[in-house]
Amino acid sequence: MQFIKDGCTRLLVTDIVERTLHETVELAKEVNSTIQIEVVVGDLTSEEFVEELLSEVVKSFGGLNYAVNAAGISGKSLATDEMEFEEYRVVQRTNMEALWFCERAEIRVMLEQDLVDGYVSINFIVNSIVFGDLL
Numbered sequence: 735m736q737f738i739k740d741g742c743t744r745l746l747v748t749d750i751v752e753r754t755l756h757e758t759v760e761l762a763k764e765v766n767s768t769i770q771i772e773v774v775v776g777d778l779t780s781e782e783f784v785e786e787l788l789s790e791v792v793k794s795f796g797g798l799n800y801a802v803n804a805a806g807i808s809g810k811s812l813a814t815d816e817m818e819f820e821e822y823r824v825v826q827r828t829n830m831e832a833l834w835f836c837e838r839a840e841i842r843v844m845l846e847q848d849l850v851d852g853y854v855s856i857n858f859i860v861n862s863i864v865f866g867d868l869l
């Protein structure tokens with residue numbers, strides 16, 4: 735919401751859960767009723783989905799200035815000896831692989847532009863803030 739308060743007028747939001755996205759749209763419209771906001775439901779652990787998502791961003795908005803990578807899960811709170819490997823893998827796929835798919839696709843789009851503003855990843859394993867001149 736802070737991006738909208740600060741003047742962002744066009745954005746795309748994505749999540750694997752559709753309901754929460756619609757809640758986000760409602761909140762965004764309360765901040766700016768004329769906001770152009772696209773909703774795409776999908777699984778960011780899919781490399782193909784992430785690539786299609788960034789293509790959609792470029793098609794709709796002509797480029798990408800900012801991205802916030804917030805999708806993440808904490809997984810079940812289990813001791814290592816009680817955990818199945820699949821539990822571990824789901825957390826790794828979501829918090830590491832999906833984040834990497836997103837960052838790579840975003841950076842590729844940003845590097846093709848003259849204007850590179852930056853992106854923020856707040857996913858809980860990898861926390862990073864990268865600005866254009868550091869890319």
Ligand SMILES: NC(=O)c1ccc[n+]([C@@H]2O[C@H](COP(=O)([O-])OP(=O)(O)OC[C@H]3O[C@@H](n4cnc5c(N)ncnc54)[C@H](O)[C@@H]3O)[C@@H](O)[C@H]2O)c1
Binds near residue numbers: 751776778804832
């Ligand atoms: N809330 C906290 O105290 C806290 C603290 C430190 C870090 N974090 C991290 O910051 C991020 C945001 O936190 P939050 O409280 O908003 O978490 P949240 O659970 O409210 O939001 C994370 C979102 O990621 C989505 N998601 C999960 N897997 C996905 C996938 N494969 N594809 C697409 N979307 C997927 C979920 O549906 C959810 O809407 C998370 O990565 C979280 O781990 C949160």
